[in-house]
Every structure is written in C-alpha cells, then in structure tokens.
Amino acid sequence: MGLEQALADFFNHMGLLHLTVGNIVMIIVGLTLVYLAIRYKMEPLLLLPIGISAVLVNLPFSHLANWPLAPQLPPDIQGNIFETVKYMNQHYGPPGIFDLIYYLLIKTEVVPLLIFFGLGAMTDFGPMIADPKTALLGAAAQIGVFVAMLAAILLGFDLKEAASIGIIGGADGPTTIYLTTKLAPHILSATAVAAYSYMSLVPLIQPPVIKALTTPEERRIRMEQLRPVSKREKILFPIASMIVIGLLVPSAAPLIGMLMIGNLFRESGVVQRLSKAAQEELMNIVTIFLGLGVGSTMRAESFLTAKTLMILGLGIVAFASATAGGVLFGKLMMKLSGGKINPMIGAAGVSAVPMSARVVQKLASEEDPGNFILMHAMGPNVAGVIGTAVVAGVFLSALG
Amino acid sequence: MGLEQALADFFNHMGLLHLTVGNIVMIIVGLTLVYLAIRYKMEPLLLLPIGISAVLVNLPFSHLANWPLAPQLPPDIQGNIFETVKYMNQHYGPPGIFDLIYYLLIKTEVVPLLIFFGLGAMTDFGPMIADPKTALLGAAAQIGVFVAMLAAILLGFDLKEAASIGIIGGADGPTTIYLTTKLAPHILSATAVAAYSYMSLVPLIQPPVIKALTTPEERRIRMEQLRPVSKREKILFPIASMIVIGLLVPSAAPLIGMLMIGNLFRESGVVQRLSKAAQEELMNIVTIFLGLGVGSTMRAESFLTAKTLMILGLGIVAFASATAGGVLFGKLMMKLSGGKINPMIGAAGVSAVPMSARVVQKLASEEDPGNFILMHAMGPNVAGVIGTAVVAGVFLSALG
Amino acid sequence: MGLEQALADFFNHMGLLHLTVGNIVMIIVGLTLVYLAIRYKMEPLLLLPIGISAVLVNLPFSHLANWPLAPQLPPDIQGNIFETVKYMNQHYGPPGIFDLIYYLLIKTEVVPLLIFFGLGAMTDFGPMIADPKTALLGAAAQIGVFVAMLAAILLGFDLKEAASIGIIGGADGPTTIYLTTKLAPHILSATAVAAYSYMSLVPLIQPPVIKALTTPEERRIRMEQLRPVSKREKILFPIASMIVIGLLVPSAAPLIGMLMIGNLFRESGVVQRLSKAAQEELMNIVTIFLGLGVGSTMRAESFLTAKTLMILGLGIVAFASATAGGVLFGKLMMKLSGGKINPMIGAAGVSAVPMSARVVQKLASEEDPGNFILMHAMGPNVAGVIGTAVVAGVFLSALG
C-alpha cells in the first residue's frame, strides 16, 4: 500500500464526502431536539440523549449503529432474538454500541420494563386509593388512543402502526416504546419522539381543549378533602392491582407487574435500599440507554418520510382527544355526583405525571385562587398510567 | 376478524380462566413470603422480591417468564448457554424479562458471584485474623451440610440434589443459589427460599440446640480481649486466602476469589469509589435481579411437590446440625484450651452473618450480663462463609 | 466411585500440583501491581483490579477465565461475536465470569466506550475553548505515538501490534484498550498495563525530557490570563467537535462521540441526574469490569514473552517522545507568538489528565513561584485526549 493509496482510502471513507441530504436534515432534527431540551427544558432527560444520538448516527460510517432497524430476516429466525443478532452480525458486521443497546436492551423489553419498575418506585398511588372512582377518568382518557388509532387507519397506516401511533395519546413514554418495539419497530423513533415532545407540551395542548369543554362555573367547583390513606392500603394496592390486571389482561402483566413491584418496594418500607436503587442508580443508567438507543433509530431512511409528519400530527390529535375524553367523562361524573366533581380533573387522565394534574390546578386557580384540586387530579393522573398499560395489553393480545 | 372473534380470542387468553389450583397455591405461597418479609422483616431484601415475583409468574400467560427451568435439551447443546437460549427462544418463544434474568444473569453465575463480591466489600475479617484458631469453628459447622446431605439421600434425593439441599445448612444464600443452579436447577426455588427463610429464623432455631449442648457454666465463660488487627494484616488476608484456597480447592475459586477481591477493595483504602460501588450501586441492582430471578423459578410444577416439603424439613435439620457441629467442636476447643474458649461461639460458625453471632451474645448475656463474646463469635461467623464456599467447591469438583 | 478414587480425583485437580513456573511468575507480577497500587497509589482504580485479577486467573483450574484470548476461529465466524462465544463455549466449556466480562463487555467495546462517556462527563474543556490554538499542542504530542509505532516495527512487531503499542504514548487507558482489543488482542494486557503504569509515572518520566529541551528562561515565561468561557460555548463545543471529527474521521466517532455526549450531559445543565450517573454509578461499575476484565488477560502464555518486555520498553519511548513532540512544537509556537507561549505546556499534550499539566505547573513554579500556567496546560491536556482518539481512528481505518 503506497501513501497515495492510503490517502485515497482514507478520503474515500471520510464521512463528509458521503453525507446525504437525509443525513443533514436528520442532524438538524437531532440538534433541534437538543436545543429544545436545553433551552426550553422539554423532557431533557429523554430528548437530549435522543437528539444527540440522532446526530451521531447520521454521521456516515460512524460505526455507532451499523445494523438496520427492520431488517429482512429469514422466516425461521424471526422472533428469535439470539438468532437475529447473530444474523445481523453476519450480514452487517460487528455491532456498534448503539446496536447492542437497541437490539439487546430495548428490543428485548428490558429497558422499558426497568423504567416502569423505577416509575413504580417513584409513584404515590395514594390519591387514587383515597378516591377510587377517579380511576375511571384514567380509563376515559384512553379514548384518545383509539381516536388517534382510527384516524391513523384512515390515513393509510396498517393496524399495527395505527395502534403504536394511538398509544402516543396515553402520554406514557415507556409504554409507547414498549408497544411500538413489538408491533411496528420501523416507526419507533417517530412515536417515541412524538410521545416525549407532546408530554412536555401538555401545558400548551390541554388548556384550550379543557376551556372549550367546560364552563367557568364548572372549573370553579371545589372538591372535598381527600381522606388519608394508610400504609397498609398503600401496600395492598400494588399487590391487588397486579393480580387483578394480571388475571384479566395477561398481556399487560409485564408493564403492570414491573410498575407494581417497584411500587411495592416503595411502600413496603422494608427494602429502602432496593427502592432507592430502582429510582436512582438503576433508573439513571437505564434512562441513558433508553435515550441513546431510541435516538439511534432516527435514521434518515425511516424517519424522513411523510409517515413521520403524519405521526407527529396524529400525536396532537391523540393528546387533544384524550384530554377531551377525560373532561367529557368528568362532566358525566359531575352530573351523576350532583356537582361534587370538578370535570377538569378528567383531563389529568392523560398521564403525563404530574404535568397534566398541574395544568388542571392552574386552570382551577385562574377561576378561583382558593380552589385546590391538584390532589384530586393526581388520582386520574396515575390511573392513566395503568389505563394506557391495559390498552397496550389489549393491542398486544389482538395484534401481537 | 369480527368483534365476536376478537372478544372470544381475548377471553380465551384471559388468565383468570386458565388459573390452576397449582397457580393459586403458589400465589398464596408468594404472598405469604411478601407478608413475612414486610410484617416480620424476614430477610426482606430477598424474600420480598422472591415472593412478589412468584406471584407474578403464576398468573397464566403473564409473559414475564415463558421458558421452563429444566428443559429437555439436545445433548450437544447442554452446557452451552448461548445455544441453550437460542434453543429456548425457538421452542418457547421470546424471553420474558425474568427469563433473561434467570438464564443470562443467574444461571451464568454472574449474579451470585457479584453478590459475593459485594459481601466481601462489606465484611470485616478482623475478628478472625485476630484469633485464627476460631476459623476451625467455621469448618466444624459445615458438618451440618453433610448431615443434611446424607439425610436427603436417605429420603430418596439423588446425590446432586442432596448436595444442594445440604448446602442450605451453610446459611449462605448466594452459595446455595450458586451450587443449586449448577447441580440441580429444578429445586433452586426450594433451596433458595429455605436458605433465606431459615437464615432469618436463626434466633429461633439456634438457642434450643445451643442450650441442650452446653451447661450454664460453659455459657458463662468469658474470653480474653481480642488483639487489635493492623491495616496491613487486613490487606494481606484476602490476598493470602485467595491464593491458598484457590490452590487447594480450585472449584471454590470463583466464590472465594470474588469475595476476597471485594474485601481487598475494602481494606486497601485506595479504591473507595469501587468499594462503595461494590457495596451499594452494584449490590443493590444485583440484589434486585437475584430476588426477581429466583422468585421467577417458583412455578407450581416444580415447587408444589413432596420434594419441596422435604427440602424445607431438611433445611431445619441442616441448620440445627450445623449449630450442633459448631458447638460440639467448641466444647472440644474449650477442653483443649483449658476453659479459655466459650463453646457457644462455635454456633456462630453457621454463617448467617451477623445474626448467629448475636444469638450467641444474647445467650451469653442471659447467663452473665457482663459477658461480651460477640466479637469472638464474629470469627467463626465469617469463617463459616469461607467454609461453606469450600464445601461447595468440593461438591462441584466431585459431582459437577 | 470409592473414597480412594474420590480423593485421587480431588488431588488430581488440586491447583497446587499444576502450578507452572509461568503461573508463579504471573502471580508475582499481579501481586507487584497490587503492591504498587496500594503502597504508591499508582493508578489504583485500574492497577489494583488488574493485578488481583491476574493473580486469580493464574491459579490453575480456577474457572474464573476458561477461554483463550486469541483463539483459532473458523474463518466464517471471525468477527461475529455471537458465533464466537457459542464456539468458545462448545470448545472450552461454559464461560467463567471473567470470560463473560472480557468477551461480552470489553471485546464488544462497550466498557471502553462507557468509560469515555464518563470521562466526557468529568472533563471541563473550558481551558481549550478559551485558547483554541493550544489544541495544536495536543496534536503535536501524538508524534510520540508514531515514533513508538515505528520503533516497534523495527523491533519486529507487525503493523497492528505496532499501532497498539504506539497508542500507549497517547496516555489514554481506554483508547489503548479500545484499539488493542480491535487490532491485537493478544497483547492487550501488556499495552493496558504499560499505559496505566506509565500514566502514573508521568511525574518521573516527563521532567527530565522537558528540562533537556527548554531553557530556564523559557520555563519562566508567564502567560496571559485565560478569558472566561460562557456556558453557551461549553454547550456548543461538544456538539461541534462531535460533528466535525465524526465527519472527518468516522472511525474515531465512537470514542469521540461517547466522550462528547458525556460532556454535553455535563455542560447542558438540564440532565444532572444522567451526568451524575455517567460519572459515578455507571463509571464505578464499568471501571470494576474494565479492571477485572483486563487483568484476566494476563496469562502466562501471552504475557511472559520477550514481546511484553519490549512493549514495556517501547511504552517509555512513547511517553518520552510524546513529551518531546509537545515541547518542541511548544517552542515553535513560542517563537511564532513572540514569546507569549511557555513551551512547557506542550508537554501536557500527553493527556494523562490532569497529571502532566501539574508536572508542567510544578516545573514552572520551580523557576518562578509566581508563574501560574496550570490552566494553560489544561488546554493541550484535554486536546491530547481528542488527538489520541483521532489517531486511533486513523489506525482503525488504515489497519482495522
């Protein structure tokens, strides 16, 4: 090999010379996410890693992610993760670090489930236990999921894609990632980015919808003080709900099971060490891998399509109709309860915890500064997490 | 697919309709462990995850653990963990999160060894270094392991099962899990649950045995103050014992090696960062995986057998005879030393650190409130950890 | 099986009887590293785990590392990590914990890249941003890498080995491990140990070289106060450098990319949770695995060769010539700037951060106690990390 040859080889593999328009656009998209995360603190824990990882994988030959996301696999190895990685290595070369994260940690569900485990350890289901009927509002908000799904079908998406798009309306990042990975991995980056982006835009998306559907009088409704919840109840709740939901919707058991194990660790009070680990050491590490892994799926070929734009549009539809679903059911409950329930708390069934509950509180305060319904809104809020996981279970059992 | 079909399908896969009596019993067993862990703080860091994980895996179709524990494998792939997981995926579908934990983290020894690493970083071998002869009491207590093993053979267990059952008497959870995983994985849940349960019952199991074998005069024996141990000695000890044991019983080298690396990290004083990680970050994460993984092996088909009841019975035999072995050897040492050694400290050779040492102290205080032998009991106590690992090594080399 | 047979078998597998001279020498080498780490605090976070792990793997039959390091693989599975581990398991038995660490975490680049990620989160590039021209000194110091490489070729090493040896002069442990694992895994332990040992010997290696190449007057040169660097600049830097270097030298993208992601996490200020995890939880765990994994490659057959001695010798050559390269380029810059640059800061281009910068400061203080150039030396110091990663990228693209 002469020097000229060496130089020629080196230049031939210089990424700069292989940069496509798609790469450039994706780099800009990634940088935009980074900017939004840093400047406006939009879900920075996810959107910052996602954005910067999208930048990196769109530098040609960067070898952080070498494998395609939705490869054509021989039929006999589909569904066999161990055969799949072997095949990928054979056909696309050794895995980059992002391939390992995506194929071994995200596609195997490990990371989304561990995040749910950590969320369980962080969540206080007290407000829902204190007033169980508010759990129904967490169910009502799931209507948005189905509205968006149907809209997606009308726009030409197939059923599996439509379900993955609809679930964005559940406003639960890990559930969205979990379901999309299983049903339609080729649109993972779009649904994940939509879910996290809109979650952070809840304070902009929800108020107009809520205001359009409620009167100032309704927004002014004060609610009774929530009863205190004992430690015993808080311990029994995760156990009971894990068994109840596990027996009714087994396909939701992984999500609900891990969430409730985390919550039991939290409430039991005897394993603080493990509860802390679930919330901190493990959660932080897993969050890093989730962000980098999801971001690494933002490739020009799969992201820069009309589908992505439609998904972003449908995401708004999903959030708005979920809000509407919750508020309308809230109005029904208000009527049935003789005006004891502020219908706005239904909007908190969109589970961007605790943001949508805060939005509700803010709107209540605007009408009446002495009206405190945040805690009442927390009930539907955490119920919405459960509701979305149940819906994901239904999708998996019907389509998976 | 019509709605009726969809509904029929959904109901056909509803776990509730497939719940077997075995499942129900296992769920109750799991809940009992959770109750004992929370209410009586019985080894909660292990028994809580084990119990709740047992509940989850016994909900039909819950997809957290899809693979059998002791599958019939083609002979050419036995012992090849990578072929095994591929085969399992092919025959039993994609792994659930608990399958991944069990097959990739526990069966590969990674988790038990990392726990031993953390335990090493938590253990102070000072009391044993200060009075090396007490290490022999840690050997004597291993007699219980062999008594239980022989009893198990008489009850019809084969040699490998019997060895796994006997090691319960060593009172070291990770060693029990390590050995059972290698020799008799189908009884893992029974031996693990027995080991951790009885460890937390040491204050109930040991006192009657000790009292039956000692006179009040013997229990009143005061022991000389232990000499101080220098930092240099504490650094040399893990290195020396790793080499000595590694050369004599190579099959015990993984357990002893990881234990002593952890201890060297601790005592060296120059890698506090790593020592802290071994004791905290890493330990917590690994403990979560150990508990969930072991609990996921509590399936009706393998747990609800007469064998399990026998194992639980033999576990008591193991603990009691280990205590007796320690105390009797303690009496021998008392005679040989001219009454300078309190024979009770032999009971601490059962290594449930530091509980059996505390039991001994309590019995000493009962006879003479001014008698402090806790530190002397810590010597046999930590020696018992080493002793059990050595016995496990012998089992592996003879039967593995 | 009779008792005699059992005993015979046991003794036949007693490590003591199979200890080779090579093992004994390697155990002594390992203990020496442990001693240096504890007694003289020589890079203890790496050299302590490396040393003790070397001791363990050289106890015969210890089953912590069963697989050879550079096995003869059938051509069709070379480069396929998943086929490789399967093949290894088939031919050399189940993996020990160190085999898993080495083959799955180190050989796949995961650990070195995660260390770079953590280093990025720990590094303040401020001094380099404040005075960008000092970055060139970080390039100049890489000359040492090439000098050592050429010397290695002359001594009979092949190109891939020579490149791995040369990179020692970059004074970046993870980069050395990353490159050697890819180009010449059979000399990994020698290059890793050389890199970390000499990094801690920088205060001994550099001063004579610096003094030989500079006059006291030059060492006395005071430099202008560095300008303050804004948060915005610190955020833009990792993004810009990731893109620039990624486009120019794609093969350096994994190292530089992970480094800069870590740095962006740090400087963005919106993901402290993740930045802390990168620096602590994750870093500590990964460091443990790196040390144990690298140490486990110190086997008699691959380490006890004339090559290792030559590598240790060439390592010194690399460090010394890197220092010289930096200082000489520093003198050039001094001339061009009209004496405004202290040439000594070029020596800090050897990136043992922040040690070489401190060495420079110490020499400056010796000549003039009021001369503070530490911050100016930090520029080349962090630039040296980037420079070495770029050189590793060139090697990979030319030889990998």
Place this chain on the structure above:
Amino acid sequence: MAEFLEGLYITVLGVTVVFAVLSILAIVMYGIGWSEKRLVEKEKPKNIEEKPAEKREEVKEEKGLDEKKIAIITAAIMAYLSQKRPKEVPIKRKPSQNWWLSGLTTYVEEVENFNYEIGKW
C-alpha cells in the same frame, strides 16, 4: 375499509376492557378502604390508651429542652465534629485520582478562580 372495521372492533374491545379493568380495580380499592376502616376501628380502642401517653411524652421533651439551649448545644456539637473530622480522614489524593474522582473540574475551577484573582491585581 376492512382494516378500519377491525380497528373499530379493537376500539370497542379496548374501551370495554379498560373501563372494566379500572372499574374492578376501583371496586377492589373500595374493598381495601372498607376493610382498612374496619380494622382501624377495631384497633382504636387499644390505641386510645397508648397515644395520649406518647403525646404527653413528646410535649415534655419539647418543654424540657429550651430551643435556645438546643441551638447552642447543636452548634457546639457541630463545631466539635467539624474540628474532629478532618483529622480522622486525612485524605491524601493523588493528582491522577482527582481526574477519576471528578475532582478535576473542581480543581480546575479552583485554579481558574485563583488565576482570575491574580489577573485583577
């Protein structure tokens, strides 16, 4: 259109299931709440005797210790501790460890500040 119809079926199924599940969960929670209430009522009579005692004790403690005195005592203890601690842990960090211990930055910033201070003069 077949797809949309199937979507509708799934919607009906899904909405039914999610409402059913959360309703059942709500009923279970009401059950838990109700049994908790009964349990507490059972336990109360016993506690009534105990609690006042506890409370009295607390009040005593609070009266017994004048806040001002506590302030001084606390400060004294802290001062004593702060005097003690550095001697107990004579940390001698090696430069290279600084890097690992993330001390690099702190150190660098220290010097930076120092340099700026000097620059002012």
Place this chain on the structure above:
Amino acid sequence: MAEFLEGLYITVLGVTVVFAVLSILAIVMYGIGWSEKRLVEKEKPKNIEEKPAEKREEVKEEKGLDEKKIAIITAAIMAYLSQKRPKEVPIKRKPSQNWWLSGLTTYVEEVENFNYEIGKW
C-alpha cells in the same frame, strides 16, 4: 522493510490528519468564541439596566440580616430539625439487615471499641 514503509505512510497520514482535525477544531472554537462575543455585546445593553437592581437587592439582603442573628436562627432551625427528624423515621433495623446495609462493620467496630474499653478496666 515493507512494513516499516507502510508504517511511515501511516505516520504521514496520521500526523497530517491529527493536525488537520485539531486545527479545524481550533478554527471552529475561534468561530464559537467570536459569535459568543458578538452575542454578549448585543445582550449587554439590556443587562446593564437589570444587573444593578439585582446587586442592590443582594446588598440589601446582606445588610438586612445581621450575620450573628442568622447564625442563631440557623442553629435554632437545625436544632429543631435534629429534634424532629429522629421521631419521623423510627428506624428499627433487623440484625440481618445490618449485614446488608453494610452496617455490619460499623456495628462490629462499635462492639470492638466497646470491648477494648472494657478491656482497659
């Protein structure tokens, strides 16, 4: 010798590339620095009005609160907290948990010290 020649080629390539890359990076950094400077200049006029206000406020605060008073208040708060906290979290550790909680050592050392104390008498 062929190998050495190739090594030389790589050296030329490598040195060129590393200098080129770091030069470009330096230029980029100069660019960032220059645009930062321009941005700051643009922003300055606005800040001038704001900053003095802030500063005055700070000064006020510092004047308003006498250091001595703060000391007493702080200590009082801390004393109050230290009085409160132990009651809120009545930790009842089980022996076996000590082991896990790495408390073993501490505990052991405690007793060790205690034993030595006794040994003295």
Place this chain on the structure above:
Amino acid sequence: MAEFLEGLYITVLGVTVVFAVLSILAIVMYGIGWSEKRLVEKEKPKNIEEKPAEKREEVKEEKGLDEKKIAIITAAIMAYLSQKRPKEVPIKRKPSQNWWLSGLTTYVEEVENFNYEIGKW
C-alpha cells in the same frame, strides 16, 4: 445404598478438606500476625519520637480554640453558606422533571399536607 455410600465418601472428603483448608488458613493468619508483630517492633523506635509531637500539636489546637467560639464561628459560617447557596444554584425545575427526580411524591405530599391544613379551617 450405593448413593449413600458415595455420599459418605464425599462427606469424608469434604470434612477433611474444609478442616484442612481452614487450618492452613489459620496457620497463614498466625504467620501474618507474627510477621506483623515483628514489623511493628522494628518500626516502633522511630515512631516513639514522632508521636508525642503530634499529640502535643493536637492538644494545642484544642486549647487554642475555645469550644464556645468555635460554635459561634461554625454557626456563622453555616449561616453564611446557607445564605449563599440558594443564589448560586437557582434551580428551576420543570414539572415533568419532578416526576423523574422522584420529586413527585414530595410535591404530592406537600400539597396533601396543605390540603389537609385547609381542610381544618
């Protein structure tokens, strides 16, 4: 019965090995202890001269600083720091971050308490 016999063999082997290993380990530990004792004896003469000096120093320090003064100084420093710190780190948490930062609970509990307080009026 063959199994039991084999079990007996393993028992004999195992008991022998475990006693042998721990005996050898004990001997090694006695060896370490003995060499430590010799080393310390060798080192002692040197230390005797150094130690008193150290002790005197400590005593001095303790005398030099009156505990009361230290208490006041400490409190003052703390007060100063507590005044400083909040300004240095003006944390502006976004609601969604609360969730992540596990702050959710704290926040929820805060409001819960607040609600209860209001409930009392």
